[in-house]
Structures are given as structure tokens and as C-alpha cells.
Amino acid sequence: MTEWLFDGVLGLLLLGLAFGALYGRNLYASVLLFIAFGLALALIWARLGAADLALAEAAIGAGLTGVLLFAALARQPGPADRPEVTGTRLRLGAAAVVLPMLILLVQGLAPLSEAEPHLPEMIARHLDETGVSHPVTAVLLNYRAWDTLLELAVLLLALLGARQLGPRPLDLAEPWPLLRAWARVLAPLLVLAAGYVLWRGASAPGGAFQAGALLASGVVLLRLSGLLPRLRWSSAPLRLLVLGGLLVFISVALMTAWLGGGWLAYPVGAAKPLILLIETVATLSIAASLSLLVVGEGEDVSS
Amino acid sequence: MSSSLFWMIIGAALWLLGLHGLLTLRQALRRIIAFNLMGSGVFLVMIALASRSQPSDPLLVALVVTGLVVAVSATALALRLAGVAQGGRKHAHPEEPRQ
Numbered sequence: 001m002t003e004w005l006f007d008g009v010l011g012l013l014l015l016g017l018a019f020g021a022l023y024g025r026n027l028y029a030s031v032l033l034f035i036a037f038g039l040a041l042a043l044i045w046a047r048l049g050a051a052d053l054a055l056a057e058a059a060i061g062a063g064l065t066g067v068l069l070f071a072a073l074a075r076q077p078g079p080a081d082r083p084e085v086t087g088t089r090l091r092l093g094a095a096a097v098v099l100p101m102l103i104l105l106v107q108g109l110a111p112l113s114e115a116e117p118h119l120p121e122m123i124a125r126h127l128d129e130t131g132v133s134h135p136v137t138a139v140l141l142n143y144r145a146w147d148t149l150l151e152l153a154v155l156l157l158a159l160l161g162a163r164q165l166g167p168r169p170l171d172l173a174e175p176w177p178l179l180r181a182w183a184r185v186l187a188p189l190l191v192l193a194a195g196y197v198l199w200r201g202a203s204a205p206g207g208a209f210q211a212g213a214l215l216a217s218g219v220v221l222l223r224l225s226g227l228l229p230r231l232r233w234s235s236a237p238l239r240l241l242v243l244g245g246l247l248v249f250i251s252v253a254l255m256t257a258w259l260g261g262g263w264l265a266y267p268v269g270a271a272k273p274l275i276l277l278i279e280t281v282a283t284l285s286i287a288a289s290l291s292l293l294v295v296g297e298g299e300d301v302s303s
Numbered sequence: 304m305s306s307s308l309f310w311m312i313i314g315a316a317l318w319l320l321g322l323h324g325l326l327t328l329r330q331a332l333r334r335i336i337a338f339n340l341m342g343s344g345v346f347l348v349m350i351a352l353a354s355r356s357q358p359s360d361p362l363l364v365a366l367v368v369t370g371l372v373v374a375v376s377a378t379a380l381a382l383r384l385a386g387v388a389q390g391g392r393k394h395a396h397p398e399e400p401r402q
Contacts, residue, residue: 135361
């Protein structure tokens with residue numbers, strides 16, 4: 001009974017926050033409610049037993065997306081408190097499309113909740129051959145390493161796409177003294193936590209994505225409090241960090257295809273060190289790409 | 304009603320709420336938020352499906368972890384594009400009377 005009460009409250013809170021984020025009085029309120037939505041979602045992931053996801057959501061969904069949205073809000077040309085004007089007719093029309101879809105979706109999804117999944121068994125059966133003991137990490141870096149490789153490529157593409165749009169100055173206000181003092185304390189702790197999460201990822205919830213997101217949030221914190229110099233794509237070490245994950249991953253894939261059993265099929269016994277190598281460089285690469293996406297700047301900011 | 308069905312319905316409702324926002328809202332920032340809500344709805348359905356078995360189905364959890372990073376990079380790119388589009392509009396307007 002109490003579980004149902006908890007679930008119901010969490011679900012209603014989530015939908016309420018989502019509604020507020022969409023139709024909030026002004027953009028500022030919308031962005032704030034969206035950050036709260038991310039935190040509520042992290043709670044729900046923890047409730048549903050996906051601790052890996054709760055870690056990633058708290059750092060990415062609530063932290064980095066919040067910074068991104070606030071930075072975009074600050075660059076809005078018009079006044080940010082302009083209310084959204086939508087005709088009642090348009091709203092009703094959209095509702096008339098959406099409500100029947102809800103019924104259809106629920107009808108389509110309901111049988112799925114009864115079906116018996118058979119994949120977890122198959123994953124558990126071969127877990128000791130993967131080199132790690134946490135099934136989620138095993139899926140990410142062994143069974144479906146392809147996904148992770150392509151995901152790094154997507155991250156790089158997004159970064160290149162954002163770069164194509166020209167330089168973007170980041171106007172930093174004079175940081176609040178308390179923020180500056182806290183950033184100095186928090187940054188080493190974030191690095192420590194990221195290292196721990198990365199290392200624990202082999203046997204418990206955690207891994208490259210979560211550690212990368214934590215590191216990136218540390219970099220963003222330091223940059224926003226003015227303790228780091230400008231992050232520029234033109235600096236060679238940063239570029240190497242961004243590309244490193246993908247390069248190491250592809251070279252491992254090529255080596256396994258050439259010398260071993262096939263594309264990304266790790267040789268027996270070498271799986272653990274290879275996964276650890278890939279995870280370490282992928283963490284650094286994800287951290288560098290995300291921080292460049294969030295607080296990176298163009299090279300030639302003249303105006 | 305099982306717990307996973309409840310969360311699947313919440314996920315579907317979230318997706319449709321995002322769709323409704325995408326259809327009715329005009330401001331770019333709100334539309335990007337609406338798009339993110341739709342993504343979160345999909346993730347919620349997937350994790351509700353993962354929670355059918357105890358412990359959660361690692362495959363679906365891993366897919367959503369990947370999806371989360373892709374979602375944030377897509378959001379960053381979308382916000383940059385929206386910023387450039389708005390900046391372009393702002394620069395374009397003063398030149399119009401001259402021509």
C-alpha cells in the first residue's frame with residue numbers, strides 16, 4: 001500500500017513538473033521546473049532499480065542540461081518573461097490528437113507488461129566470459145560495444161555541428177564569492193567521485209558515462225566560477241582528449257578484427273584490461289566533449 | 304495493475320504531454336524542453352519494461368544510459384541552432400528598411 005502511495009505521488013509529481021516546464025508562466029520558471037523534473041526522474045530510476053541511470057540522470061539530466069538551458073536563456077534576444085501565447089483552438093486541436101493516442105498507446109503497451117523477458121537470462125549465462133561482473137557494464141562494453149562506439153561518434157558529431165555554427169562568446173558575470181569558494185572544495189571531490197564511479201563500474205552500478213558526466217560537471221563548475229581559463233577547440237591537448245576515446249575504441253576494434261575472433265570480440269583473458277582501457281579513455285573523452293558542448297567557446301571572439 | 308504497467312502509462316502520458324507541447328508552443332526553448340520530455344517518456348517506458356524482471360534487465364538499462372548522453376548532446380546542438388536562428392533574425396531585421 002505504501003509503495004503504491006509512493007509510486008503514485010512520484011508519478012503525479014513527474015507529470016506536474018513536466019506540465020509546469022512546458023506551460024510555465026515565463027521561460028525562467030520553465031527551465032527551473034525542467035531541472036526539478038530531471039531530479040524527480042533520477043528518483044524514479046532509483047525506485048525502478050536502475051541505479052546506473054539514476055547516477056547518470058542526476059549529473060546529466062539535472063546538472064548539465066540545466067546549465068545548457070540557462071546559458072541559452074541568457075542569450076535570448078527578447079525579454080525572458082514574455083508569456084507564451086497559444087490560441088485555445090490550437091490547444092484543443094492538439095488535445096484532440098493526443099488523447100486518442102494515449103488510449104491507443106496504453107492498449108498497445110499493456111500486453112508487454114505481462115510478457116516474460118528472456119534476455120536477462122542469456123546475459124547472466126555468459127557474464128563470467130565478459131571480463132566484468134556488473135551486467136550493465138558488460139552490455140555496454142562487451143555485448144553491445146558497438147552502441148558505445150557509435151555513441152562516442154554521435155557526441156563528436158554534435159560537438160562538430162555546434163562548432164560549425166561559429167564562435168559563441170560565453171559572458172560570465174562576476175562569480176559569487178561563495179560559489180568560487182565552494183567550487184574549490186567541490187572540484188577535487190568530483191574528480192575523486194568520478195574515479196570511484198569509473199572503477200566501481202566493473203562490479204557495481206557506475207561506469208564511463210556516469211564518471212564522464214561527473215567530470216564534465218566539475219569542469220563546468222570551475223569554468224562558471226571563473227577558476228579555469230577559456231576552453232577552446234584549438235588547444236591541441238583538449239582536441240586529443242575529445243578524439244582519444246573514439247580513436248582508442250576504433251583501434252581496439254580494428255586489432256580484434258585483424259588478430260582475433262572478429263570486430264570487437266575481445267580475446268579470452270584480455271577482456272578486463274581492454275574494457276578498463278576503453279572505459280578510461282572514453283570517460284576522459286566524454287568529459288571533454290560534454291564540457292566543450294556546455295561551456296566551450298569559439299576561437300576568434302572579437303566583438 | 305502491476306508496477307511496470309503503471310510506469311509505462313506515466314511514460315506514455317509524458318511522451319504525449321511533450322507532443323502536445325511540441326504542437327502548440329512557439330518559443331524555441333520551450334519546444335526543445337518539450338522534445339526532451341518526449342525522450343524522457345520513451346526512457347521511462349523502457350525502464351518500466353526493464354523492471355519486469357528482478358534485477359532490472361541490463362540490456363534496456365544500458366540502452367537508456369547511452370540514450371541519455373545522446374539526448375544531452377542533441378539538446379546542446381539544438382540550443383546552439385536555436386540561438387543562431389534567433390541571432391540571425393535579430394540581425395536581419397535592421398537591414399530590411401534599407402533595401
